[in-house]
Amino acid sequence: MILEYKINHTDWPYLMPMVQASLNHTAVPSLGNKAPVELFTGLPCPTPLREFYLPDAGELKEVPEIDKIDEFLADLRASIQEMHRAVKDRRLKQRLLNKKRERGENTNH
Structure with a gap:
């Protein structure tokens, strides 16, 4: 908006x-x-x-108009969901990396 x-x-x-x-x-x-x-x-x-x-x-x-507001809100919801998805993915990657380090596996890419 x-x-x-x-x-x-x-x-x-x-x-x-x-x-x-x-x-x-x-x-x-x-x-x-x-x-x-x-x-x-x-x-x-x-x-x-x-x-x-x-x-x-x-x-x-x-x-x-309400249709335009609905579109704004749908875009906002999608953006927030994508942001949360990205954070969740980063957390998962970091957790897996931490587990590898705990097991002493090579974490160099």
Whole structure:
């Protein structure tokens, strides 16, 4: 979203309420295709936010359509999963290397 709106990364806190609202108002399969706010309040999911204010720009910015937000969130989730996968792979490689060292095996490549 920062790239999409050409917003300085230091302005991320201004986007957080929008991201949180989007996450809380988006239906997910793990919740029976309900949004977290529906399950928490027992009420129908309200209309999502339409705009947000950027103090440095001194103006309201329109929130992208829900499909675009869903795309941003899917990209974010995929990025986080890839980051975790890379860390997990590095940990496994290091653990295997440590086991080889414990057994006295040659670890030079």
